[in-house]
Amino acid sequence: MWTRYMILILSYLITEMWMERQHLSLRDVEPGADLTRNHTLREGTRFKRVVFEGQYCRNFGCCEARDDDCVTQFYEAKALCYCDAFCERENSDCCPDYKSFCREEKEWPLHIKPWHPEGCHRDGQHYEEGSVIKENCNSCTCSGQQWKCSQHVCLVQPGLIEHINKGDYGWTAQNYSQFWGMTLEEGFRHRLGTLPPSPVLLSMHEVTASLPTTTDLPEFFVASYKWPGWTHGPLDQKNCAASWAFSTASVAADRIAIQSKGQYTANLSPQNLISCCAKKRHGCSSGSIDRAWWYLRKRGLVSHACYPLFKDQNATNNSCAMASRSDGRGKRHATKPCPNSIEKSNRIYQCSPPYRVSSEETEIMKEIIQNGPVQAIMQVHEDFFSYKTGIYRHVTSPSGESEKYQKLRTHAVKLTGWGTLRGASGRKEKFWIAANSWGKSWGENGYFRILRGVNESDIEKLIIAAWGQVTGADEP
Ligand SMILES: *[C@@H]1O[C@H](CO)[C@@H](O)[C@H](O)[C@H]1NC(C)=O
Ligand SMILES: *[C@@H]1O[C@H](CO)[C@@H](O)[C@H](O)[C@H]1NC(C)=O
Ligand SMILES: *[C@@H]1O[C@H](CO)[C@@H](O)[C@H](O)[C@H]1NC(C)=O
Ligand SMILES: *[C@@H]1O[C@H](CO)[C@@H](O)[C@H](O)[C@H]1NC(C)=O
Ligand SMILES: *[C@@H]1O[C@H](CO)[C@@H](O)[C@H](O)[C@H]1NC(C)=O
DSSP, X not given: OOOOOOOSOOGGGHHHHXXXXXXXXXXXXXXXXXXXXXXXXXXXXXXXXXGSOSOSHHHHOOBSSOOTTOEEXXXXXXXXXXXXXXXXXXXXXXXTTIIIIIITOTTSOOOXXXXXXXXXXXXXXXXXXXXXXXXXXXXXXXXXXXXXXXXXXXXXXXXXXXXXXXXXXXXXXXXOTTTTTOBHHHHHHHSXXXXXXXXXXXXXXEEOOSSOTTOOOOSOEEHHHHSTTTSOOOOBOTTOBOHHHHHHHHHHHHHHHHHTTTSOOXXXXXXXXXXXXXXSSOTTBOBOXXXXXXXXXXXXXXXXXXXXXXXXXXXXXXXXXXXXXXXXSSOEEESSOOSSSSOOOOOOBOBOOOEEEOSOHHHHHHHHHHHOOEEEEEEOOGGGGGEEEEEXXXXXXXXXXXXXXXGGOXXXXXXXXXXXXXXXXXXXXXXXXXXXXXXTTSTBTTEEEEEOSSOGGGTTTOEEEOOBOOOGGGOO
């Protein structure tokens, strides 16, 4: 049996102990201060360690058998002392109250696992005072043996997800790892990014599609089935609040491909809009769709392949890398090569002025089936972020936090089709198919379905479309 390094001996033993320490200490003990003590040691009471005041094992707990972690700070000696059975010997490193508390007062419960009087615990781990950990979107600091956490509402709310998935709402929710750790405010601030439509936009005259009203509309329609290879799937805006740019570029690209009958099928560059259209501020902090359409008409965009998304939207050198000028014959040309070495074509694509489509469900359907996908403005609620599959309808959250972010809630998406399906409560429900810009891991491969014909989340409030400008010179 080994003897431990002895701490709590009387002063006249110090010299002996210093010699013993080198080979006897098998505990990984940091002896701390030297053994100059300044306590109320009584003369002549050689082994009466209990005269030390204070509670050690009483606070810490007692451990059966040898347990080198069963150690606590012995303040009076600026050292460590033990409360395990192994310390049970004369001249040992037991805490002063080991005998009185652990041996003689067995009615006290044994702490098999010692708890630490200092610091905090979480998931079986011990944290020092002042430690900071992240709990979803909140940070918690260990202070006074308790976790004190910030009180933000998080973008991922497990309670809300459970509520939706237990209910019969016609859609299911998912805990998205890309949203975990964000606050709800950050979600509204960085994942959407369309300014509320201006009065000018809202007072735009509605255009009705030229299809006769008697035309039968199919029960199910998907733009990519009618125009395979001519429509474009969802990109990922990440934390760049630029749905204004993503939705506009995507609708314009689809329509140019459809209108050119497949001659120009390139996807258009949202980064071109983000970096070049928003003059005064960076386009990742929201923008207006009027401005985006203005840019498509007046300046034009290059393809997404030519001007791809920047990995770091926060980089300071994200200045506009593309400009165009007119050739005097109604066509614009890029003045610089693509800002990447792979793509050579820096062709500029332009659109006609945008027009507003009626909010009538059948008018929207006619516009899509005849001319291609349209842009829709919607109001996002906090439950929408967790949409996974089904027909979305807003489910009220107990926190009702969305209301605080009224100014940040406008989002722009692309409507690409419609259908009907047995949804909530087994009822037959009509839906739109829409492309979001949160990547393909979100929703139904980047798309979502949403109730149709009831202005769900204002999805039918403002529908915008435009014609591709396929000039004479471009015609085959
Ligand atoms: C010992 O105690 C005295 C009086 O309480 C104090 O002045 C002195 O600084 C102490 N010495 C040490 C080494 O703590
Ligand atoms: C949600 O996802 C995050 C990250 O993927 C994970 O850490 C967390 O435990 C999940 N929460 C729930 C309630 O499933
Ligand atoms: C980008 O900058 C904004 C504002 O300075 C900041 O809130 C955000 O966290 C940054 N994003 C990244 C990915 O660094
Ligand atoms: C922007 O800066 C980063 C880091 O300094 C650099 O790696 C990158 O090449 C720069 N991009 C451009 C377009 O200059
Ligand atoms: C949709 O709802 C919004 C907000 O309630 C309203 O302003 C708008 O007029 C509605 N649009 C239609 C077509 O019902």
